[in-house]
Amino acid sequence: MESILFEIVPELRLHLRFDALGVLFSATAGILWLLVLPGPRRGRRYEALLALSFVLTLGVGTAGNLLTLLMFYELLSLAAWPLIIHDETAEALAAGRRYLAYVLTGAAMLLLGLAVVTLAAGDVGFGTRVEVPALGIVLLLAGFSVKAALLPVHGWVPQAHPIAPAPISALLSGLMVATGSFGMIRLIQVMDPPPLAILTGVSALTVVLAGVVATRTDHLKRRLAWSTISQMAYVPLAISVLDREALAGGIVHITHHAFMKGGLFLCAGLLLHHLGIRHVSRMGGAARRMPWTMGAFTLLSLGLIGIPPLSGFVSKWVIGAGMAQAGAWIPLTVLLTGALLAALYLMPIVHTAWFDPPPSEGPQVDPPPPTLIPVLAAAAITIVLGIGAALPGFPLALARAAARGIGG
């Protein structure tokens, strides 16, 4: 289903389109938003921008051509910025500055890439394949990689994610980073990419190095942010293999990761709010004081590592199967190394929380249902999406349909 609206600049139109890929992304956004909505109210500015970001995310999901995609993508970047600096501390403002510098540079590259592509091929809708100069694709990929937090341009993530309020961290990690990957997938959908060896190398490096850094980070939310960098690099890695099954895995990983990492960040927010815990080393006994929260945290961690039958495993399996089919051994190794690293940075948290003695005893302080339910729901979604992966209408089916629509 497509809808062509205004002509924004000569020969480029606002163009909306609903296909499997977009529907999957939009649905993910919608459900994740439902999860982050409960919780303490934070004022008019926050609520308004949160709603605006939601609309813009849907816009990214339903964009029907490159221009519309970029438009919503940039507006989303800007709308998210006040949310990141919502706490107004000096640290938050510094993080916001860095975030802006990164995403705007990325935006400039994207715009340049769009210009090059437009000169060569006119209005690039997502329905037809076009021939464009390699430079345009490279620029666009580079622009998207800023948001996708690939290694040399990942710098905003570890600063912005921990500093934002917990629901915003959840959205940033769950969806903002994903918009970059989503953009890359859209690119592959319409243009024949140049050899993607560089993308493979970069994303492989990102998976491994970010994972290693995460294992050595004590700040809980920052560790989760590094984990996002590492985990979301799976998607470009899957893209770069140029295999349909791997691509489907990459697409479904966006959805699965969104719920898992979103849930983890919400848990981190609850830990901070109710126990004042920011650092992994202070988490001893946290599970005894917040058993439900940490239970969800544990389950989500296991999902992220890729323990079957949770959803993280499904995406890893599908990506891996595609890589194996394509004979891409190195990406496959990287994929599994990433999972091992995920265990290395997540399991110590879980172990400390459940088994280590607490620094101080206290009563159980699991949050009230309205804030607890989203976390539990994220965990439940992780299970359901894992076990029911093959059901029709579930993300995997949509992702496969989307990948079928993509050549190459």
Place this chain on the structure above:
Amino acid sequence: MSPLTPGSVGRFTFTVDSVTIHFASLTVLIGIGVFVFALRGMSGPSGGGTARAAGGGRGGTRGRFLLTALPTLGAVLGVVFAGDLLTLFVFFEILALLGFFLVRQGDGARGAAIRYFWTMLVGGLVLLAGILLRGGGASGPGSVLLLLGFGVKAGMLPVHGWLPAAHSKAPAPASALLSGVMIKTGIYGIFRVLTDPATPEMLHATVFTLGLAGAAYGALRALVQSDAKRLLAWSSVSQVGVILTGIGAGAWEGSLQHVMTHASAKAVLFLAVGAVALRHGTVQLAGLGGLWRTMPVTFALSLFAGLALMGFPLLRASAGKAEIHHALEGVPSAEAVFFLASAGTVAILLKLIAEVFLGPARDPDPATRASEIGGALTALGLIIAALPLLHPALPTDMPYFVATFGAGTVLYLTWRRWGPAWPPVRIPSLPSGWTVPLPAPPGLPALPEARLQRAVERYAREIAPNLALLFVVLLAVVFVLR
């Protein structure tokens, strides 16, 4: 459908054939035995000191154990009945997680449990890689990785390191489950891989060699243990080696029979040791003795299980070992190593039974003397676990048994006479300032030097001797096979 098809996500398929039935029935039987034992053999919410000593851990252990053990059995059955590799893998990983909780319930089991977890995780990833490779059409490398992944679970030789620690630190019923049931899932996997026509021939020889090496090496390590549970754990390494030898050599029926034997006998022995610990609060051989008087049923069952494991010719259990042995005929060197392993097994079991149940009584604790082995339920649990062994058969392979028994007795007596007097191996501690100061990469915290120091010392103390021994055994095996 062969259980070795890769499968696809979200679709769970199951299959039933004679092999699955074999493994499943054994699982269920031993599971029942362990549960019955645990009803009495582990403390309830108000557990006292003896329960702690039995490896029961903190209060409320029984509930937690049952909560973990039941899904464990389910997962084992899932592995066994899985109709494709993906389904198998799902249950395999669940099993690994549950195993962590089983081990973690033991006292002082933190290190062992964590080690177990990481080993299983890496093993799982290797397995996953193998499955994906096989699915992608690379059958050869895929099979290698599959073997490695299953081998980790089974305690195959080069990747067995987690097993002695985990099995000896876990509470007794958990050890029985681990040794009796869980490592069998690994063996099940290896069995499936090697019986698959797509698997390269070369891997049979590899498994055979590794099995043989493991059999001998485990037996030797078991012989010098002074902790009953550690002894049994090393014996498990040895027995897994025996089974793998059989699978590698093509003696499949014998191997399956021996799987049954080992599962049952090892479960009984672990439970028996658990019962002893329940009464006497220790599993150190030096602190025990003369218990046949106070725990005759336990003694009898242990003896029975021990005989079965040794290959006593009047039991059906011996048939498996005999077949494995026959498969080796014509390869004198392999036969020699196998003989060494068999004799080692005899020596180990003699040592265990003799040190614990015979000799002068060392702990006449009046408070616990009254109850036999901690109640009828624990005894019943042992009996149920021993059921598979209660199957008489015509004598097979009598001379071989006599020979191994004789050699084993000599071995045990030798150890008895001189062994404890051997000075323990001492590793000189490293001179301080030995470590090289590593520059920390930017943005990362510096590697703490004390930790490095500890790691190196640990390597020197624990791993290096193992590696040396392993190397010698492997060298011998290779030499022999030529």
Place this chain on the structure above:
Amino acid sequence: MTPLLENLDYAATVVLLLIGLWTVLADSNLLKKLMGLNIMETAVFAFIVTSGMIEGGAAPILGPDAAPPFMAPIPHALVLTGIVVAVSTTALALALLLRVHREFGTLEIDELRKRW
């Protein structure tokens, strides 16, 4: 190369223009800057008027005894307008200078910079 003498009028306007510009740019007194501006304007007017000059031409006014050649009328119109503009600009500038002087008590750039 045309001899300088033949274009003496042009040369004179250029010189005037430069003098004015120099004053505007370099003098430190605002009033003198304004005077420089006026000099520039005068130079331009002179240039335009001379460009419309035709040797022996009559004033471009149609009348009973008017006969070609006429001088070009448009430059004259231009210059007339220019003068009007210049006058009003100067008036406004002077008013502004009065205000500046009232606020700061000086018209010297260096002083102003200190007091602002």
Place this chain on the structure above:
Amino acid sequence: MTTHWLPALVAIPIAGGVLVPTMSRRWAPAWGFGVLIATLGVALFLTGLLREDTVSYAVGGWPPPYGIELRFDVLSTFAVPIALVAALAVPFATHSNEPVTTPEGVAVILVGTGGMMGFVVAADFFTLFVFLEVLSISAYGMVAMSEERGAGLAAFRYLLMGTVASIVILLSVGLLYTLTGSLNMADVGQRLPDGGLPLHLAIGGLAAGFLLKAAVFPLHVWLPDAHATAPSAVSAILSGLIVKMGIIGLLRTPGLEHLHELLIWVGAASLLAGALFALVQDDLKRMLAYSTVSNIGLVVLGLAVDRTGATVHILNHAIIKASLFLAAGAFIHRAGSRRIEGTGRSMPLTTSAFAVGGIAAIGIPPTGGFTGKWMIVLGALEAGRWGFAVMILLGAVILALCYARFVVVVAFRPSPADREGTSEAPLVMLVPIFVLAALSVGVGIIGGPFAAFVGK
């Protein structure tokens, strides 16, 4: 096509302005607003006519090229934003204590508007010059209206530079006349010689004068003081409209293609320098002024690579920058001084409008700022001038950081304790701000047809 509405476009505001000093203080703003709305109506009507044909009018019945000709072409559609911004600035100013709405102030604005109208419809250089002076002198007067200390000096400096520019322009017009014997633009364009020093002097002089009026770096030094010290409503007119007159002058300059290489470099320098200067400003209005320098640079660059894009951008930027200056004025009004930290906390609507304006100024689709910028980038790429496309985008990134910085200052810093009770800006300020902000987005959404119309 000829119509008497065309001279009315110029006559209405000027006549209205002349009448204002006779009125009472109370009625002057209403009168001014009414006159400007009427002008806006005329401008819209003429724009409507333009869809069919160019509108031209010979003053006094003298046919071109001899008489004075007024001509309403695509470039003259700038009359619409002129009338609109001026019309909105007047009610905006009524609420504050700025002296813009005294009868004298309204008169200056009206006459200035008339000057601009004349400038955009002038079809010969003589008329162009006359109206340029009318609007320039009004502009000096507008700056001088401010009661801020130093405003007189800023106005004088503006006057000095502006008059130098006028002189250079007048000189060049004279030169052009001697070269071609005509002042009518169409005529001059046809009779232009192919080259030679006098031609280059004439065109270069015109360009230099207009560039100075347009405040291109490094000729921008007068602009920040003038725009920042002026009352906010006036700043909106100055920054939104009057500097654009320089650009329109450039667009009217014949033979500009001789100067493309110069324009492209000057434009790029201005683009980057303006953005960089803007980055280090601590005062919102000065930042906006430097942002204007940057945007003018973009347009000058665009003149060389894509005239349509440049034209579209000056039209859009007029609206965007006006909305930004009005929003800044609202902040300053509520804060009571130029220290506006935290003002936006109690003024969410104004802050939103400011943010929208900022987004438009950066040039994010679908706002108006994007259309022109996109066309210029595309033009630069098409001309093979890669570096300049990159520079444009770099400038946009820097500008974005500037705007973000002030959003933080306004909405994310704590407001001083003595300013706790501030509230949202009054309706009479909000409405103009919102009309302009909405327009800056709306024009972008229909950017395609809009650019097609301009490019006709």
